[in-house]
Amino acid sequence: QVQLVESGGGLVQAGGSLRLSCAASGRTVSRNAMGWFRQAPGKEREFVATINWSGGSTSYADSVKGRFTISRDNAKNTVYLQMNSLKPEDTAVYYCAADSRSYTYSPGGDDMDYWGKGTRVTVSS
Numbered sequence: 001q002v003q004l005v006e007s008g009g010g011l012v013q014a015g016g017s018l019r020l021s022c023a024a025s026g027r028t029v030s031r032n033a034m035g036w037f038r039q040a041p042g043k044e045r046e047f048v049a050t051i052n053w054s055g056g057s058t059s060y061a062d063s064v065k066g067r068f069t070i071s072r073d074n075a076k077n078t079v080y081l082q083m084n085s086l087k088p089e090d091t092a093v094y095y096c097a098a099d100s101r102s103y104t105y106s107p108g109g110d111d112m113d114y115w116g117k118g119t120r121v122t123v124s125s
Helices: none
Strands: 003-007 010-013 018-025 032-039 046-051 058-060 068-073 078-083 092-102 119-124
Touching (some): 003 092, 018 032, 046 068
């Protein structure tokens, strides 16, 4: 089993930046694709970004492309989401997820098996 714990959320003004972290424990995730998703109030959870096991492939939702960057440090068993030029519409609970399969990658994050409890991001206008 893999446990995922997100951190780094908070309140920021529009145009500001935040860096989210997702620390995995239980076993290494260095062979697994990981991703970030978000759920805004009253809306369904949506894909934000994914990264393959090595960090060599990434995918982003159109709404965040050019503003958000996903990265990982396999030595630390941690995935990050750097969020720049934040907008009020980025307000949501952000969830980290991991694929249980090794060395596979679904850019849209359709096959995530492990989920964190989320960290809240609020962007004020």
